[in-house]
Amino acid sequence: EITGPKAVRGLVGGSLTVECCYASTWKTYSKWWCRGSIWRRCNILVQTTGSEQKVKKNKVSIRDNQKNFTFSVTMEELTETDTDIYWCGIEKSGTDLGVEVKVTIDPVSTTTTTTTTTSKANMSTAPAETKDPPTVTSSHSNDRDNAMTLSVLIPTILAVLLLLLVAASLLTLRIMKQQKKGAPAPGGGPLLCKPDPAANPNLPQLFQEEGLCKALPLCPG
Numbered sequence: 001e002i003t004g005p006k007a008v009r010g011l012v013g014g015s016l017t018v019e020c021c022y023a024s025t026w027k028t029y030s031k032w033w034c035r036g037s038i039w040r041r042c043n044i045l046v047q048t049t050g051s052e053q054k055v056k057k058n059k060v061s062i063r064d065n066q067k068n069f070t071f072s073v074t075m076e077e078l079t080e081t082d083t084d085i086y087w088c089g090i091e092k093s094g095t096d097l098g099v100e101v102k103v104t105i106d107p108v109s110t111t112t113t114t115t116t117t118t119s120k121a122n123m124s125t126a127p128a129e130t131k132d133p134p135t136v137t138s139s140h141s142n143d144r145d146n147a148m149t150l151s152v153l154i155p156t157i158l159a160v161l162l163l164l165l166v167a168a169s170l171l172t173l174r175i176m177k178q179q180k181k182g183a184p185a186p187g188g189g190p191l192l193c194k195p196d197p198a199a200n201p202n203l204p205q206l207f208q209e210e211g212l213c214k215a216l217p218l219c220p221g
Contacts, residue, residue: 008104009105012106
C-alpha cells in the first residue's frame, strides 16, 4: 500500500516537494514519479535504484528514506505548464502500486512580488533608517513667491504715486504764479505811472509825441 497527498500547489519559478508513504514491505523496492492523467500511460520522470541514494533528472529529484518508509519528490524551476496529474509509484512484479497527486502551479501575482520586495527592502534598510527633512510643497512655495512679489510691488506703486502727486503739486503752483504775474490792474487796462511835471516840464508832451504808453519801472509817490 502507498499513500500521498491528493493535491499540492506551487508558484511559478519556485519549487515544491511531495512526500509519499509506503508499507515496510516495499522498503527496498524502486520508487518512481510519473506524469499523466492515465495511470498505465504516465511518463516516469525519475526513479530510485532501490537504495536511499538521491536521483535527479532535469528539474526533478527523488530520494527514498527507508528508515521512515517514505520517499520525497522535489520539482524545481516550476512553470505553469507543470500543472498536471502525477503519480507516486512503487515498481513491483505484476502491476505497480501508485497514488494520484494533482499538482497546480500558480502564477506569481504582482501584489505578492511587491510585498516580498518591500519586506526585503525594509529588512535591509531598517538598521540605517533615517528621517528625511520635510519637503516643501509647491503650494507653499507659490504662496511665498506671491507674498515676496507683493512686498516689492506695493512700495514701488506707492513711490510712483507719490512722485506723480509731487509733480502735480509743483505744476499747479507754477501755473498759479504765472497767473498772478500776468493778472491785469484794476479797471482792465495796463498800469501807467503819471510823470512828474516838476522833474521835467517836457515829459507829458514827449510822451504824447512819441506815443509811449507803458508802465515805468518806478513810480514816484
